[in-house]
Amino acid sequence: MSADGAPPRPGNRPKLGPVQGEPVTKRPDLAALTPRQRALRLAVIKEFKAKKVKKFVEKQVQHLNTNRQIVEGIKFLFDEHGAPPRNAPLEDIIQERRNIEYQIRWFDAVLQELRNRLTKVREIEDYAFESLGAEPLDE
Amino acid sequence: MAAPLFLLAPPRSYTSLINAMLGQHPQAFGLPELCLFNVKYLKEMWIRDSDEMSDDTRARQGLLRAVAEIYAGEQNKATITMANHWAAARQEWTTADIYRELVAKIHPLIAVEKSPAYTIALDRMLAMHEAFPDARFIHLTRHPVGQCKSVMQMNDGAFALYVNSIEFQEDRAVIEPQYQWHDLNINILNFLDTVPADRQLRLRGEDVMSDPPTQLARICRWLGIRDDAEAVDEMMHPERSPFACFGPLPALFGNDPNFLRGPTFHPHAVKVPRLDKPVPWRDDGKGLHPRVVALAQELGYA
Numbered sequence: 001m002s003a004d005g006a007p008p009r010p011g012n013r014p015k016l017g018p019v020q021g022e023p024v025t026k027r028p029d030l031a032a033l034t035p036r037q038r039a040l041r042l043a044v045i046k047e048f049k050a051k052k053v054k055k056f057v058e059k060q061v062q063h064l065n066t067n068r069q070i071v072e073g074i075k076f077l078f079d080e081h082g083a084p085p086r087n088a089p090l091e092d093i094i095q096e097r098r099n100i101e102y103q104i105r106w107f108d109a110v111l112q113e114l115r116n117r118l119t120k121v122r123e124i125e126d127y128a129f130e131s132l133g134a135e136p137l138d139e
Numbered sequence: 140m141a142a143p144l145f146l147l148a149p150p151r152s153y154t155s156l157i158n159a160m161l162g163q164h165p166q167a168f169g170l171p172e173l174c175l176f177n178v179k180y181l182k183e184m185w186i187r188d189s190d191e192m193s194d195d196t197r198a199r200q201g202l203l204r205a206v207a208e209i210y211a212g213e214q215n216k217a218t219i220t221m222a223n224h225w226a227a228a229r230q231e232w233t234t235a236d237i238y239r240e241l242v243a244k245i246h247p248l249i250a251v252e253k254s255p256a257y258t259i260a261l262d263r264m265l266a267m268h269e270a271f272p273d274a275r276f277i278h279l280t281r282h283p284v285g286q287c288k289s290v291m292q293m294n295d296g297a298f299a300l301y302v303n304s305i306e307f308q309e310d311r312a313v314i315e316p317q318y319q320w321h322d323l324n325i326n327i328l329n330f331l332d333t334v335p336a337d338r339q340l341r342l343r344g345e346d347v348m349s350d351p352p353t354q355l356a357r358i359c360r361w362l363g364i365r366d367d368a369e370a371v372d373e374m375m376h377p378e379r380s381p382f383a384c385f386g387p388l389p390a391l392f393g394n395d396p397n398f399l400r401g402p403t404f405h406p407h408a409v410k411v412p413r414l415d416k417p418v419p420w421r422d423d424g425k426g427l428h429p430r431v432v433a434l435a436q437e438l439g440y441a
Contacts, residue, residue, distance in 0.1 A: 017318035080401035
């Protein structure tokens with residue numbers, strides 16, 4: 001408590017960065033920047049993302065070239081002594097991969113089914129409007 | 140309920156290691172990065188926001204691992220699923236209430252946590268103090284050159300960009316990590332003005348790395364817990380923490396991946412660079428900003 005009994009207030013030491021916000025990660029205050037600075041800021045973010053994607057693709061291509069080296073892909077999980085992760089045994093990793101592949105196949109099948117149904121419904125809708133001599137409402 | 144101990148520091152300031160060390164004390168419980176005070180309600184940790192960089196699902200992995208360990212005594216796929224259900228059942232709770240439940244569950248052990256994301260916003264630290272008026276805070280510092288170099292080496296400076304630590308030059312913008320070092324430490328100092336002097340401690344990370352037994356014993360005495368050789372020796376083994384390794388696949392992280400890969404502590408003297416030299420991440424030969432130098436000196440770096 002301060003001398004007058006009120007709870008102490010946070011200090012107001014000034015910051016340094018040209019972009020502020022509370023929090024600066026989610027609500028950056030860009031009003032203080034000139035349009036040119038805003039454009040430069042976006043450019044540096046885009047450049048960063050592009051580099052990240054490039055690195056990711058390079059890594060994937062490397063894996064493909066070496067016939068999907070699973071060990072290489074999960075090497076980062078092994079500790080400083082080369083021991084496998086105690087919470088994520090290889091069996092779990094393989095099972096998880098199989099699960100995801102299974103789910104992808106399942107969603108592919110569902111997607112295909114929905115597309116077939118959509119095509120049929122569209123045909124029926126077109127036929128119905130044709131019979132009425134009217135145009136579909138959203139086209 | 141034992142009041143928690145929070146480590147406040149920008150990322151790459153030895154926080155993972157020192158948090159795990161303190162958490163190994165027989166009277167303490169070291170938590171992974173919970174990130175709870177990043178938001179007001181628990182459900183917000185599952186909601187994608189308007190962040191320009193990316194949606195980081197890793198922010199909730201520490202909480203899931205902590206719940207799995209505290210309530211089930213182990214971390215595997217099944218207990219992480221349980222932790223997700225635990226969280227779903229409490230999704231409307233405030234994160235302060237969630238935190239209080241965890242602290243009550245591990246009572247009488249003292250919860251020790253560091254989430255560098257708390258230091259991004261003053262509101263987050265005020266929320267921590269509001270939830271735990273008796274909490275203690277350690278302001279952990281690292282030399283600006285060491286911290287900034289480390290930030291730039293991690294994912295090409297992703298964190299610095301994430302907090303908009305950008306310098307505008309004539310025809311380009313570049314990532315300049317000095318701003319995040321300065322402004323996050325300023326956030327901490329501004330926050331600590333609200334905390335009574337006997338509940339805060341400032342510590343140079345380099346000093347802990349150079350002489351951990353002395354520094355750890357000093358922290359114990361400040362906390363009023365055992366500082367005998369046995370307790371200090373236990374703290375020298377951060378790798379024994381249940382969170383000092385990767386988690387199960389649905390919650391792999393909850394901490395710095397480098398620490399998770401190699402949590403063993405190797406005592407070493409840290410070379411503290413000079414404040415008046417060109418900095419290695421810039422290609423124009425410039426050094427630290429005068430205000431960064433002034434703050435570094437205030438924090439005890441000559």
